[in-house]
Amino acid sequence: MRVDQKRINFDWLGYQLYLFDLDDTLLMTRAAIRASWRKTLQHPMLTGKGVDEWIETLRGFTLLYGTTADQEYWQAFAVEATGELLKPHPLGEELCRINRENYWQVLQPAPCIPNVLQRLREEKRQLAIITNGLIELQTQKLTKVGLADYFQDHVYCSNQYAWAHQKPSPHMLNQVLKKCDNRPEETVFFGNASIDVLAGNMAGVTTVAVAEFNNPRELRLLTADYHLSEWPAEI
Structure with missing residues (x-):
């Protein structure tokens, strides 16, 4: 375990409610x-560029459409890659699939x-997910990796609430505190981004930044x- 040297006293079992991004x-x-991009972009119909160059092209479209709009950004990518303005583009459909x-x-x-x-479950602690995104997609991810049973009915997803209630709003954290009947001082929230820490701070819970996956620019915030x-x- 490696924790910030200035804060080495974190008690892993010192809380009752554990919230996770x-x-x-x-x-x-x-x-x-x-x-998955790297594997997909080795498709035999993609010629003229290396995989790394195709990744940069694709990344540009994901910035425009968002990473969840995969049908849209693969369609745009296929038009760019082939120069063929087809709707729908068969290569885009194939690459998306x-x-x-x-x-x-x-x-x-x-x-x-x-582990x-x-x-935490053996120690009878309560666990919940606090995530921005689509509830169907996020629960599918949990199921695919074998973690769904740890959270059951405690997956709080931003598309279930008004737009203003997505993180960094503390709304979802306040909802789970109320539902689980826990106080902020009994609760810890783990997240990898500044919006997670801000939401946790505004809810009054202990916050843990999972820095290994963090954008270094956000760490300063x-x-x-x-x-x-x-x-x-x-x-």
Whole structure:
């Protein structure tokens, strides 16, 4: 276990309610996206550029459409790659299908997370997910990697609420505190981004920045109580 040297007194079993962001906190989401892109972009119809160049082209379209709008950005990518303005573009449909298959094959929990969650459950702690995104997609991810049983009815997802209530709003955290009948001082929230820490701070809970997966520029914005560089093998 490696925790910020200035804050080495984190008590792993010192809370009653444990809240987790999902993508790049519990799951290696960005790593899975990159790995699936790399595999998909080796398609034999993609010529004239190397895989790394195609990745940069695709990345530009994901910035425009968002990473969840995969049908749209693969369609735009196919038009750019072939110069053929087809609607729908058959190559775009094929690449989207292949990439989805690749993504689900490579998506994994962060190292040691199953051990951490299992120990917390054995100690009768309450667990919940606080995530921005689509509830159907986020619960599918949990199921695919074998973590869904740890959270059951405690997955709080931003598309279930008004737009203004997504993180960094503390609304979802306040909802789970109320539902689980816990006080902020009994609660800890783990997240990999500044919006997680801000939401936790505004809810009054202890915050842990999972810094290994963090954007270094965001680290300067964080005022987390603890910084965690990797999940411990055991707690």
